[in-house]
């Protein structure tokens with residue numbers, strides 16, 4: 001649910017388009033659900049429906065992975081889970097720091113879903129001295145004065161910013177100077193980063209505004225006595241680029 005951007009070409013060095021990369025997590029989520037139900041194989045149509053993507057697009061995406069499925073049988077679920085996880089770099093553990101341990105930062109730290117997807121919360125950082133040493137999700141909060149040392153000691157390359165917007169750029173600059181090359185920004189501010197640093201921005205209020213737009217349109221159509229179009233019911237959070245609207249906005 002966040003968007004991406006930044007100083008990257010539309011096609012990655014290994015030849016996989018960014019739009020395909022953005023859909024891989026959708027396939028992985030659908031495949032993981034099948035795997036948990038011990039479903040051995042899946043057709044492109046079934047998987048496309050589960051991921052909310054058109055099946056021709058799915059087959060094209062999988063061709064970039066060298067995965068073509070077997071006619072009449074479909075795709076091997078476990079093997080695809082492995083292939084996509086490997087492509088996304090999820091077969092290794094990624095230490096993540098969260099900076100700004102208020103309402104949102106603490107909620108994210110407590111979210112159990114990161115670890116199961118290969119992201120380990122390595123450290124929690126906050127500027128409030130009263131927070132230092134406090135346990136959140138079983139991790140002691142550390143003071144932001146030590147941010148650079150924390151990044152380097154933990155070999156962190158991914159930082160999550162959940163500070164107030166006024167300090168987000170400054171926090172971002174320090175994270176980048178300390179070696180962080182990927183940032184997930186929850187603060188409602190546009191971050192500037194140098195080449196080679198990826199920023200993805202999550203903004204739930206933008207999602208709500210999009211829903212409000214559809215609500216308004218539905219209300220207008222009901223008023224005119226016409227049925228709302230199917231598109232108005234689509235779940236934008238399930239969609240990716242290339243006509244599938246991402247649930248995130250560029251940083």
Ligand SMILES: NC(=O)c1ccc[n+]([C@@H]2O[C@H](COP(=O)([O-])OP(=O)(O)OC[C@H]3O[C@@H](n4cnc5c(N)ncnc54)[C@H](O)[C@@H]3O)[C@@H](O)[C@H]2O)c1
Nearest residue numbers: 100101102103104126127128162163164165187202203204
């Ligand atoms: N993207 C979204 O959908 C979404 C949703 C809710 C909140 N937010 C944003 O997330 C941010 C956090 O919201 P919140 O409700 O948790 O706020 P909060 O006030 O509860 O927490 C902010 C924390 O950041 C810390 N902080 C302040 N300056 C810092 C610095 N320089 N370095 C490290 N820590 C610092 C504060 O001490 C505090 O603990 C805000 O920017 C808010 O607008 C975004």
